[in-house]
Amino acid sequence: MQYISTRGSDDKISAAQAIVTGLSKDGGLFVPDSFPHISAEKIVELATKPYYERAAYIIGLFLTDFTEDELLEYSAQAYSTRRYTENRESGFSANEITPLHQLNENVYFLELWHGPTGAFKDMALQIMPRLLTASLKKTGENRKICILVATSGDTGKAALNGFCDIEGTGIMVFYPRDGVSEVQKLQMTSQKGDNVNVVAVEGNFDDAQTGVKNIFSDEGLAGELNKERFFLSSANSINWGRLVPQIVYYISAYCDLLNENKINNGEKINFCVPTGNFGNILAAYYAEKMGLPINRLICASNRNDVLTQFINTGVYNKNRPFFTTVSPSMDILVSSNLERLLFEISGKNGDTVSSYMESLSKDGFYKIDSGVESELGRIFSSGFCSEEDTMKTIKDTFDKNNYLLDTHTAVAYKVLEDYKKETGDESISVVVSTASPFKFSHAVLNALNPCAELKDDAGLIDKLSTLTGCTAPKPLADIKNEKPRFDETVKVDGMKESVLKFIRRQ
Numbered sequence: 086m087q088y089i090s091t092r093g094s095d096d097k098i099s100a101a102q103a104i105v106t107g108l109s110k111d112g113g114l115f116v117p118d119s120f121p122h123i124s125a126e127k128i129v130e131l132a133t134k135p136y137y138e139r140a141a142y143i144i145g146l147f148l149t150d151f152t153e154d155e156l157l158e159y160s161a162q163a164y165s166t167r168r169y170t171e172n173r174e175s176g177f178s179a180n181e182i183t184p185l186h187q188l189n190e191n192v193y194f195l196e197l198w199h200g201p202t203g204a205f206k207d208m209a210l211q212i213m214p215r216l217l218t219a220s221l222k223k224t225g226e227n228r229k230i231c232i233l234v235a236t237s238g239d240t241g242k243a244a245l246n247g248f249c250d251i252e253g254t255g256i257m258v259f260y261p262r263d264g265v266s267e268v269q270k271l272q273m274t275s276q277k278g279d280n281v282n283v284v285a286v287e288g289n290f291d292d293a294q295t296g297v298k299n300i301f302s303d304e305g306l307a308g309e310l311n312k313e314r315f316f317l318s319s320a321n322s323i324n325w326g327r328l329v330p331q332i333v334y335y336i337s338a339y340c341d342l343l344n345e346n347k348i349n350n351g352e353k354i355n356f357c358v359p360t361g362n363f364g365n366i367l368a369a370y371y372a373e374k375m376g377l378p379i380n381r382l383i384c385a386s387n388r389n390d391v392l393t394q395f396i397n398t399g400v401y402n403k404n405r406p407f408f409t410t411v412s413p414s415m416d417i418l419v420s421s422n423l424e425r426l427l428f429e430i431s432g433k434n435g436d437t438v439s440s441y442m443e444s445l446s447k448d449g450f451y452k453i454d455s456g457v458e459s460e461l462g463r464i465f466s467s468g469f470c471s472e473e474d475t476m477k478t479i480k481d482t483f484d485k486n487n488y489l490l491d492t493h494t495a496v497a498y499k500v501l502e503d504y505k506k507e508t509g510d511e512s513i514s515v516v517v518s519t520a521s522p523f524k525f526s527h528a529v530l531n532a533l534n535p536c537a538e539l540k541d542d543a544g545l546i547d548k549l550s551t552l553t554g555c556t557a558p559k560p561l562a563d564i565k566n567e568k569p570r571f572d573e574t575v576k577v578d579g580m581k582e583s584v585l586k587f588i589r590r591q
């Protein structure tokens with residue numbers, strides 16, 4: 086299988102090259118030139134296997150320049166049960182890796198947060214560093230790679246954990262100084278390992294992201310880094326190596342529902358996904374293109390409802406206020422991975438995608454053509470959830486079902502309930518649960534007890550545990566004992582200098 090750019094330049098490259106490069110030279114994202122098919126019989130066969138074998142098979146359909154043995158080895162290392170090695174916790178605290186929690190007759194939660202950092206980013210970032218280092222070998226690259234990450238909180242820790250002490254790599258994470266929770270911040274600043282660095286940026290997530298993008302396109306800096314035998318790449322979901330492992334859990338969830346006789350083979354189900362950069366839900370769309378029986382993909386937004394507007398009207402307009410919400414990992418106005426969807430629904434037309442992206446950067450909006458819009462409507466529904474409803478959903482679900490939701494998952498559950506009311510659709514629906522509630526203890530405690538006056542700090546994890554009787558994942562429960570190692574803060578225009586300094590130390 087080969088990879089092409091969403092902006093239509095003609096080069097075809099291998100999966101390993103796509104993973105090493107991250108972003109195409111023409112500014113586009115890499116996508117497979119066709120989609121492999123997965124048959125109903127194959128799904129039944131995969132259902133008899135553990136998660137890591139399902140992962141190795143599905144990833145192998147896309148990374149055809151990797152051998153079966155390689156992928157089995159990396160998947161087995163990534164998707165194993167919890168263990169602790171020198172500088173890092175790895176593996177998953179649930180034997181099933183991605184357990185399904187049944188809420189009622191036709192609603193399930195797919196818990197993707199049993200990895201070491203408590204958010205679904207671990208699903209990709211536990212395996213991606215292995216795919217990347219193997220890709221460096223396959224492409225004959227002998228410089229070291231420096232991974233730059235701009236994070237709204239969850240990607241940063243998951244990437245630090247995944248890349249910590251990985252030979253031939255350095256990783257540098259930039260987070261918005263005032264835009265992450267105390268737990269998220271301490272998770273990052275206490276990261277161990279010699280090849281890691283964490284820096285706060287004065288500004289919000291979009292400022293940090295812009296700073297990183299500028300660094301990527303700075304040719305002078307690339308030259309300087311080259312002298313140090315380094316080059317830059319990304320661990321954000323623009324990298325194909327982040328996306329492909331995310332397709333696995335959609336197919337795996339279907340296998341688990343089959344195993345428990347909750348669905349018949351071939352029966353179509355819904356997935357409702359709390360969405361920010363559009364990576365997670367795009368993986369679901371790819372699973373559907375491969376043949377997974379999906380009825381609707383429901384895209385859930387918080388108060389920053391740019392995607393809801395887009396799916397309902399075909400107009401993407403980022404000229405709007407930016408809100409900081411209780412679901413910060415979805416506070417985003419430019420969803421990078423939407424470009425990959427536009428490519429597919431425009432019939433793989435790179436010129437069309439380029440023209441949309443041009444008007445987005447020039448005018449801040451674009452409108453898709455009617456043919457493109459109908460393919461969008463074929464499979465996607467959407468909705469958004471206010472701050473008030475997010476909090477109410479957490480409280481109601483705990484009171485009624487004794488099940489504790491994090492703020493992002495609560496957004497998705499509310500949007501699903503709205504969708505069901507509106508459409509009467511009674512298909513089995515799976516809400517994708519993207520974070521442990523303990524990662525957002527402050528907001529979750531506020532939801533359960535709006536009168537309590539709480540200072541946002543790591544001590545709230547114990548408090549939430551005591552109040553609810555739920556156990557916090559061990560790495561989160563232990564975070565209060567960790568000491569910050571990194572305390573540097575820079576302005577956006579100081580980010581480049583701090584990258585150079587870090588690399589010269591490596």
Ligand SMILES: *Cc1c(COP(=O)(O)O)cnc(C)c1O
Nearest residue numbers: 239361362363364365414519520
């Ligand atoms: C990253 C993140 C999201 C959004 O996922 P995208 O792939 O960016 O759409 C939702 N919830 C949580 C907890 C996250 O960390």
